[in-house]
Amino acid sequence: xxVSIQAVNDFVIKFANVNGSGSASANGMFAKALxxxxxxxxxxxxxxxxxxxxxxxxxxxxxxAGHLGRREGVDLMVAMNAETYAQDVxxxxxxxxxxxxxxxxxxxxxxxxxxxxxGVPIAExxxxxxxxxxxxxxxxxxxxxxALAELLEIEWNVLTGMIEEQFKxxxxxxxxxxxxLEIGRDYARxxxxxxxxxxxxxxxxxxxxxLIDGNTAAALGFLWGGATVxxxxxxxxxxxxxEAFEQHANRLRRDEEGKGNxxxxxxxxxxxxxxxxxxxxxxxxxxxxxxxxGPGLSLMQEFLGLAYFAEIPAVLVDVQxxxxxxxxxxxxxxxxxxxxxxxxxxxxxxxxxxPSTPKECFDFAVEALDLAERLQTPILIMTDLDLGMNDHxxxxxxxDDARCYDRGKVLDxxxxxxxxxxxxxxxxxxxxxxWRTLPGTHPEKGSFFTRGxxxxxxxxxxxxxxxxxxxxxxxxxxxxxxxxLVPKAEIREGSKPKACGIIYYxxxxxxxAEALQALKRQGIELDAMRIRAFPFGSEVYEFIDRHEAVFxxxxxxxxxxxxxxxxxxxxxxxxxxxVLHYDGMPLPAQVVERHVAEYFAAHRKPRLSEVTP
Amino acid sequence: MTFVAKPRTHHPKLPRNDLGLxxxxxEGAVSTLCAGCGHDSVSAAIIxxxxxxxxxxxxxxxxxxxxxSSKTPTxxxxxxxxxxxxxxxxxxxxxxxxxxxRELYYIGISGDGxxxxxxxxxxxxxxRRRINMTYVVDNNGTxxxxxxxxxxxxxxxxxxxxxxxxxxxxxxxxxxAIQIGATFVARSFSGDKxxxxxxxxxxxxxxxxxxxxxxxxxxxxxxxxxxxxxYEYVRSHTETMAVADLIPIRDEIRVDxxxxxxEDVAMPDGSTLRLHKLHRDYDPRDRVGAMDTLMRRAEVGxxxxxxxxxxxxxxxxxxxxxTVNAPLxxxxxxxxxxxxxxxxxxxxxxx
Numbered sequence: 001x002x003v004s005i006q007a008v009n010d011f012v013i014k015f016a017n018v019n020g021s022g023s024a025s026a027n028g029m030f031a032k033a034l035x036x037x038x039x040x041x042x043x044x045x046x047x048x049x050x051x052x053x054x055x056x057x058x059x060x061x062x063x064x065a066g067h068l069g070r071r072e073g074v075d076l077m078v079a080m081n082a083e084t085y086a087q088d089v090x091x092x093x094x095x096x097x098x099x100x101x102x103x104x105x106x107x108x109x110x111x112x113x114x115x116x117x118x119g120v121p122i123a124e125x126x127x128x129x130x131x132x133x134x135x136x137x138x139x140x141x142x143x144x145x146x147a148l149a150e151l152l153e154i155e156w157n158v159l160t161g162m163i164e165e166q167f168k169x170x171x172x173x174x175x176x177x178x179x180x181l182e183i184g185r186d187y188a189r190x191x192x193x194x195x196x197x198x199x200x201x202x203x204x205x206x207x208x209x210x211l212i213d214g215n216t217a218a219a220l221g222f223l224w225g226g227a228t229v230x231x232x233x234x235x236x237x238x239x240x241x242x243e244a245f246e247q248h249a250n251r252l253r254r255d256e257e258g259k260g261n262x263x264x265x266x267x268x269x270x271x272x273x274x275x276x277x278x279x280x281x282x283x284x285x286x287x288x289x290x291x292x293x294g295p296g297l298s299l300m301q302e303f304l305g306l307a308y309f310a311e312i313p314a315v316l317v318d319v320q321x322x323x324x325x326x327x328x329x330x331x332x333x334x335x336x337x338x339x340x341x342x343x344x345x346x347x348x349x350x351x352x353x354x355p356s357t358p359k360e361c362f363d364f365a366v367e368a369l370d371l372a373e374r375l376q377t378p379i380l381i382m383t384d385l386d387l388g389m390n391d392h393x394x395x396x397x398x399x400d401d402a403r404c405y406d407r408g409k410v411l412d413x414x415x416x417x418x419x420x421x422x423x424x425x426x427x428x429x430x431x432x433x434x435w436r437t438l439p440g441t442h443p444e445k446g447s448f449f450t451r452g453x454x455x456x457x458x459x460x461x462x463x464x465x466x467x468x469x470x471x472x473x474x475x476x477x478x479x480x481x482x483x484x485l486v487p488k489a490e491i492r493e494g495s496k497p498k499a500c501g502i503i504y505y506x507x508x509x510x511x512x513a514e515a516l517q518a519l520k521r522q523g524i525e526l527d528a529m530r531i532r533a534f535p536f537g538s539e540v541y542e543f544i545d546r547h548e549a550v551f552x553x554x555x556x557x558x559x560x561x562x563x564x565x566x567x568x569x570x571x572x573x574x575x576x577x578x579v580l581h582y583d584g585m586p587l588p589a590q591v592v593e594r595h596v597a598e599y600f601a602a603h604r605k606p607r608l609s610e611v612t613p
Numbered sequence: 614m615t616f617v618a619k620p621r622t623h624h625p626k627l628p629r630n631d632l633g634l635x636x637x638x639x640e641g642a643v644s645t646l647c648a649g650c651g652h653d654s655v656s657a658a659i660i661x662x663x664x665x666x667x668x669x670x671x672x673x674x675x676x677x678x679x680x681x682s683s684k685t686p687t688x689x690x691x692x693x694x695x696x697x698x699x700x701x702x703x704x705x706x707x708x709x710x711x712x713x714x715r716e717l718y719y720i721g722i723s724g725d726g727x728x729x730x731x732x733x734x735x736x737x738x739x740x741r742r743r744i745n746m747t748y749v750v751d752n753n754g755t756x757x758x759x760x761x762x763x764x765x766x767x768x769x770x771x772x773x774x775x776x777x778x779x780x781x782x783x784x785x786x787x788x789x790a791i792q793i794g795a796t797f798v799a800r801s802f803s804g805d806k807x808x809x810x811x812x813x814x815x816x817x818x819x820x821x822x823x824x825x826x827x828x829x830x831x832x833x834x835x836x837x838x839x840x841x842x843x844y845e846y847v848r849s850h851t852e853t854m855a856v857a858d859l860i861p862i863r864d865e866i867r868v869d870x871x872x873x874x875x876e877d878v879a880m881p882d883g884s885t886l887r888l889h890k891l892h893r894d895y896d897p898r899d900r901v902g903a904m905d906t907l908m909r910r911a912e913v914g915x916x917x918x919x920x921x922x923x924x925x926x927x928x929x930x931x932x933x934x935x936t937v938n939a940p941l942x943x944x945x946x947x948x949x950x951x952x953x954x955x956x957x958x959x960x961x962x963x964x
Binding site for chain 1: 669673707735742949960
């Protein structure tokens with residue numbers, strides 16, 4: 001008999017459910033209860049591309065040490081879907097636990113003797129309590145949360161408090177929900193060994209953090225950042241971003257009388273139209289954005305080239321999912337980096353921001369609106385499904401009321417009267433950025449024709465090769481300006497220099513500290529750099545230059561960020577060692593640890609016995 | 614081709630409008646289209662309409678897609694901002710621009726390839742959204758800029774320059790526009806300025822989505838015998854169903870038409886839109902009747918022109934979305950940013 005896992009505030013629990021059964025909200029409640037007990041935790045919804053009837057999972061990593069990346073292996077499986085029993089049993093670590101609905105016996109053939117099976121006859125327990133079959137289905141989920149409260153020692157008033165909050169205004173639902181919790185709790189108390197050797201305990205691990213998903217965070221950033229036009233087409237996993245924007249704007253962006261909207265949300269007929277609307281609005285002076293995912297970004301290519309060449313502000317969020325083609329629409333990846341960086345035909349380059357946390361989703365949304373108008377070009381915020389759709393513990397959002405929007409170089413009527421000679425694409429400031437004008441500004445001055453075809457500094461059509469090339473070179477100068485304005489990389493270096501470094505970005509952040517600690521225990525110490533934007537600032541290349549070899553951690557097959565570093569920085573590919581993870585699940589620390597350790601094992605100097613014949 | 618400016622001198626006695634401007638003030642660069650191209654007549658009609666309506670040119674935004682027709686915004690209203698976007702996607706750009714600033718006039722210029730083929734989806738949806746703009750299709754049934762391929766508005770059986778017949782059914786854009794929610798739909802002919810200019814004026818003053826399908830022959834590739842979009846064919850096969858005149862506020866309204874054939878519609882700016890029903894049984898405010906007539910005429914190879922459909926109480930997308938009166942592009946931090954206190958409340962809601 002294997003010894004049971006013992007742990008307080010340090011384990012992984014996974015819920016196996018059927019999708020469309022209301023499990024996501026019960027599981028979310030479970031995670032939030034831990035958060036409210038001050039325990040760092042990371043919930044992750046692993047869902048099918050389906051509305052009802054297919055298997056779905058919800059994983060929560062609980063770590064008082066704050067290691068919130070995904071961890072391999074499950075300590076407690078809440079197996080509520082008989083169809084996936086075999087797979088769910090297999091995932092449990094030796095010494096772990098599996099909770100199941102014992103209304104029907106658990107098949108002997110699937111049992112393991114190195115894990116503890118905990119039966120709660122959920123269906124039977126609620127049969128007498130709730131007559132409505134639909135309610136029964138929903139309350140099943142609440143019952144297991146109640147049982148877990150007893151098994152894991154979740155504070156009771158935290159759970160009931162959440163139910164009261166959730167059903168504020170629909171008070172008659174509070175009673176039945178609490179009753180469902182009690183049914184689970186009472187059964188566990190009366191018939192099961194409690195608490196389990198793995199359990200939780202209130203701690204002080206979350207401070208003033210908030211628990212929020214990146215899509216909502218970005219939507220709020222756009223709201224605070226002054227976006228007025230949002231155009232989008234529904235696509236997983238970005239849909240909730242546009243919906244959150246509309247929902248919060250309806251509340252926070254009405255005029256004083258509460259009548260008129262100070263925003264317009266357009267659900268477009270496709271992504272081509274969505275980005276076209278954003279470009280039209282940006283051209284006409286409004287702050288506008290769209291949110292999409294890989295297939296949508298593919299469709300937007302032609303328009304992004306136009307916006308690059310015609311120099312029109314636009315903001316796009318790509319909540320990346322597993323590609324190519326339809327790929328795995330409900331799985332996460334960082335595989336659109338190259339598509340975003342060089343979107344469209346011809347010589348194009350686009351600014352990309354790479355947030356890691358909901359706080360950064362908020363901040364970068366605000367920043368992107370400023371950068372788009374300052375640089376007069378599309379800004380792509382590259383998040384992913386894990387960051388966008390899952391709740392994450394994040395520092396709270398902050399706003400400085402003295403902050404002004406940077407509307408960039410726009411000449412108004414007085415400005416036009418004041419300048420001697422104006423040309424839309426004249427580089428008068430030496431930063432590669434011209435002064436633009438908006439339609440309707442001045443009766444006599446400042447009108448020009450925006451086009452994707454070549455034109456001179458005064459926006460006049462031309463097919464002169466020399467003029468075309470001059471313009472392309474100015475755009476390159478603007479690109480260099482962009483590199484000085486985008487968020488700098490975050491560098492973590494100790495006082496003593498290390499031979500090797502590691503580069504990562506986006507949602508590879510949560511597992512990184514854990515991976516680096518584990519490597520240190522093995523005697524491998526690395527300097528670390530989190531890249532936050534493209535084009536890369538000089539600090540990125542300097543970091544690479546300081547190290548003999550640098551690992552580049554990515555959630556894609558083709559080492560796309562590494563390619564960008566090689567292409568843009570002229571870096572010797574031999575110096576950049578790819579560490580890749582692309583099965584569609586968030587990156588676990590163990591993958592980084594394994595890859596890096598293997599590299600060191602393979603590159604250590606040979607021992608004498610190994611070279612002597 | 615390079616940019617060609619027109620000489621700025623003009624006859625001192627050219628008529629001036631309410632803004633003291635002559636027609637020349639509404640011109641653009643010299644056209645680079647083929648001599649005799651119908652599109653140049655459409656540009657001239659737009660110049661005349663804007664001049665007569667005394668629209669300040671800088672308050673107009675001209676948008677287009679790609680193709681011969683989409684080149685024309687360079688050739689009129691030189692003091693307006695213009696946007697030559699990507700092929701078939703002018704509607705989305707116009708939609709975004711209109712959302713940003715509801716106070717400007719928007720003129721969209723497209724062609725039959727741009728609108729009926731590559732851009733058919735965007736066309737359908739801008740109609741549904743009722744963007745307040747004037748959308749003109751210079752319809753010549755052919756791809757001029759790529760030298761003479763059939764377009765989707767080309768009639769079945771109509772022949773190419775080399776004599777090959779078109780094998781596919783045509784798309785009637787005016788019919789589509791009526792069916793999916795345009796509040797002003799007209800068809801005209803680039804060779805009939807007397808009809809086109811008043812229709813353009815009425816369209817520009819229409820506070821909703823106004824669509825004009827203007828048959829505009831391509832002299833290079835689709836003006837031969839056998840083509841149903843040639844000058845000759847169009848001249849001999851059109852029948853005007855109704856026309857519209859825009860009567861400015863100060864003009865006295867005199868009724869000198871046969872009873873039942875004229876109707877006056879009050880416009881929001883105080884002017885009057887006068888409808889002349891030229892066809893006894895045709896009522897341009899009967900949506901279903903209009904579609905019935907268009908289909909029946911098309912069956913016998915005739916082209917119904919004039920004002921085909923009018924909703925005289927139109928709504929537009931800003932009304933649908935309930936946006937504020939001030940252009941969204943002009944709003945600043947004070948109107949847009951909910952501020953730190955509200956953000957703190959958001960933080961609290963996520964704890």
